[in-house]
Amino acid sequence: MDMDTLFEAAWQVAHNSYSPYSRFRVGAALLAEDGSLITGTNVENRSYGLSICAERGAVMAAVSQGKKRFIALAIAAPDADYPVGPCGACRQVLSEFMDSAAPVRFGGRGAERVNTTIGELLPHDSLYELGDK
Numbered sequence: 001m002d003m004d005t006l007f008e009a010a011w012q013v014a015h016n017s018y019s020p021y022s023r024f025r026v027g028a029a030l031l032a033e034d035g036s037l038i039t040g041t042n043v044e045n046r047s048y049g050l051s052i053c054a055e056r057g058a059v060m061a062a063v064s065q066g067k068k069r070f071i072a073l074a075i076a077a078p079d080a081d082y083p084v085g086p087c088g089a090c091r092q093v094l095s096e097f098m099d100s101a102a103p104v105r106f107g108g109r110g111a112e113r114v115n116t117t118i119g120e121l122l123p124h125d126s127l128y129e130l131g132d133k
Protein backbone atom coordinates (compact mmCIF):
# COMPACT_ATOMS: atom_id res chain seq x y z
CA MET A 1 0.00 0.00 0.00
CA ASP A 2 1.39 3.40 -0.91
CA MET A 3 1.44 6.51 1.27
CA ASP A 4 -1.24 8.20 -0.86
CA THR A 5 -3.68 5.39 -0.06
CA LEU A 6 -2.75 5.45 3.60
CA PHE A 7 -3.25 9.21 3.78
CA GLU A 8 -6.62 8.90 2.07
CA ALA A 9 -7.71 6.37 4.73
CA ALA A 10 -6.62 8.79 7.46
CA TRP A 11 -8.56 11.58 5.75
CA GLN A 12 -11.73 9.49 5.55
CA VAL A 13 -11.65 8.34 9.17
CA ALA A 14 -11.13 11.92 10.39
CA HIS A 15 -14.78 12.44 9.49
CA ASN A 16 -15.75 10.05 12.30
CA SER A 17 -13.98 12.24 14.85
CA TYR A 18 -15.74 13.06 18.10
CA SER A 19 -14.32 16.53 18.72
CA PRO A 20 -17.12 18.90 19.82
CA TYR A 21 -14.77 20.85 22.13
CA SER A 22 -11.89 21.62 19.79
CA ARG A 23 -13.79 21.22 16.51
CA PHE A 24 -10.51 19.84 15.19
CA ARG A 25 -10.91 16.49 13.47
CA VAL A 26 -7.92 14.20 13.10
CA GLY A 27 -7.59 10.79 11.46
CA ALA A 28 -4.72 8.32 11.67
CA ALA A 29 -4.04 5.25 9.54
CA LEU A 30 -1.48 2.60 10.43
CA LEU A 31 -0.16 0.03 7.99
CA ALA A 32 0.52 -3.20 9.88
CA GLU A 33 3.35 -5.47 8.76
CA ASP A 34 0.78 -8.05 7.56
CA GLY A 35 -0.50 -5.45 5.06
CA SER A 36 -3.67 -4.60 6.94
CA LEU A 37 -4.78 -1.06 7.59
CA ILE A 38 -6.02 0.12 10.99
CA THR A 39 -7.50 3.55 11.55
CA GLY A 40 -8.29 5.78 14.50
CA THR A 41 -9.73 9.19 15.15
CA ASN A 42 -9.63 11.62 18.06
CA VAL A 43 -12.25 11.12 20.77
CA GLU A 44 -12.72 14.05 23.12
CA ASN A 45 -14.44 14.29 26.48
CA ARG A 46 -16.10 17.08 28.47
CA SER A 47 -13.34 16.41 31.00
CA TYR A 48 -10.90 17.76 28.42
CA GLY A 49 -7.79 15.98 29.66
CA LEU A 50 -9.35 12.60 28.94
CA SER A 51 -9.38 13.25 25.19
CA ILE A 52 -7.52 10.68 23.12
CA CYS A 53 -5.64 11.54 19.93
CA ALA A 54 -6.32 9.79 16.64
CA GLU A 55 -2.86 8.20 16.61
CA ARG A 56 -3.20 6.55 20.00
CA GLY A 57 -6.75 5.49 19.13
CA ALA A 58 -5.38 3.69 16.08
CA VAL A 59 -2.63 2.00 18.10
CA MET A 60 -5.13 0.77 20.73
CA ALA A 61 -7.44 -0.58 18.02
CA ALA A 62 -4.57 -2.33 16.22
CA VAL A 63 -3.08 -3.99 19.28
CA SER A 64 -6.58 -5.13 20.27
CA GLN A 65 -6.73 -6.84 16.87
CA GLY A 66 -3.43 -8.58 17.51
CA LYS A 67 -1.31 -6.24 15.33
CA LYS A 68 1.78 -4.99 17.07
CA ARG A 69 4.22 -3.91 14.30
CA PHE A 70 3.45 -1.00 12.01
CA ILE A 71 5.44 -0.14 8.91
CA ALA A 72 3.87 3.22 8.02
CA LEU A 73 1.60 5.94 9.42
CA ALA A 74 -0.49 8.73 7.93
CA ILE A 75 -2.22 11.54 9.81
CA ALA A 76 -4.87 13.82 8.32
CA ALA A 77 -6.21 17.00 9.90
CA PRO A 78 -8.93 18.31 7.58
CA ASP A 79 -9.66 21.33 9.79
CA ALA A 80 -6.08 22.58 9.70
CA ASP A 81 -4.54 24.77 7.02
CA TYR A 82 -1.15 23.23 7.78
CA PRO A 83 0.21 19.69 8.26
CA VAL A 84 -0.37 18.48 11.82
CA GLY A 85 2.23 16.18 13.31
CA PRO A 86 1.64 13.82 16.23
CA CYS A 87 1.88 15.15 19.80
CA GLY A 88 4.76 14.12 22.03
CA ALA A 89 2.74 11.49 23.88
CA CYS A 90 1.71 9.86 20.60
CA ARG A 91 5.29 9.89 19.27
CA GLN A 92 6.35 7.92 22.33
CA VAL A 93 3.50 5.41 22.02
CA LEU A 94 4.01 4.98 18.26
CA SER A 95 7.74 4.39 18.72
CA GLU A 96 6.95 1.31 20.80
CA PHE A 97 5.56 -0.43 17.71
CA MET A 98 7.45 1.14 14.78
CA ASP A 99 11.04 1.08 13.56
CA SER A 100 12.82 4.42 13.52
CA ALA A 101 12.92 4.33 9.69
CA ALA A 102 9.16 3.78 9.33
CA PRO A 103 7.66 6.44 7.04
CA VAL A 104 5.15 8.96 8.36
CA ARG A 105 3.11 11.39 6.27
CA PHE A 106 0.94 14.16 7.66
CA GLY A 107 -1.14 16.91 6.17
CA GLY A 108 -4.02 19.30 6.59
CA ARG A 109 -6.60 20.56 4.10
CA GLY A 110 -3.99 22.37 2.04
CA ALA A 111 -1.79 20.61 -0.47
CA GLU A 112 1.32 20.55 1.74
CA ARG A 113 2.39 17.16 3.08
CA VAL A 114 5.21 16.39 5.49
CA ASN A 115 7.02 13.13 4.79
CA THR A 116 9.21 12.04 7.66
CA THR A 117 9.99 9.02 9.89
CA ILE A 118 9.26 8.01 13.45
CA GLY A 119 12.98 8.34 14.20
CA GLU A 120 12.98 11.96 13.03
CA LEU A 121 9.89 12.68 15.09
CA LEU A 122 11.38 11.08 18.21
CA PRO A 123 15.17 11.33 17.94
CA HIS A 124 17.52 9.86 20.51
CA ASP A 125 14.85 7.45 21.71
CA SER A 126 16.16 5.16 24.43
CA LEU A 127 15.06 1.96 22.70
CA TYR A 128 16.84 2.86 19.44
CA GLU A 129 20.02 3.67 21.30
CA LEU A 130 19.83 0.43 23.23
CA GLY A 131 19.53 -1.39 19.91
CA ASP A 132 16.34 -3.11 20.95
CA LYS A 133 14.43 -2.28 17.77
Ligand code: THU
Binds near residue numbers: 022043051053084087
Ligand atom coordinates in the same frame (compact mmCIF):
# COMPACT_ATOMS: atom_id res chain seq x y z
N1 THU B 1 -5.13 15.68 18.02
C1 THU B 1 -4.95 14.44 17.48
O1 THU B 1 -5.86 13.60 17.55
N2 THU B 1 -3.77 14.16 16.89
C2 THU B 1 -2.79 15.08 16.66
O2 THU B 1 -1.77 14.73 16.08
C3 THU B 1 -2.94 16.45 17.14
C4 THU B 1 -4.09 16.69 18.03
C5 THU B 1 -6.43 16.00 18.59
C6 THU B 1 -6.47 16.15 20.08
C7 THU B 1 -7.70 17.03 20.24
O3 THU B 1 -8.86 16.21 20.20
C8 THU B 1 -7.70 17.89 18.99
O4 THU B 1 -6.88 17.23 18.05
C9 THU B 1 -7.20 19.29 19.21
O5 THU B 1 -5.94 19.30 19.74
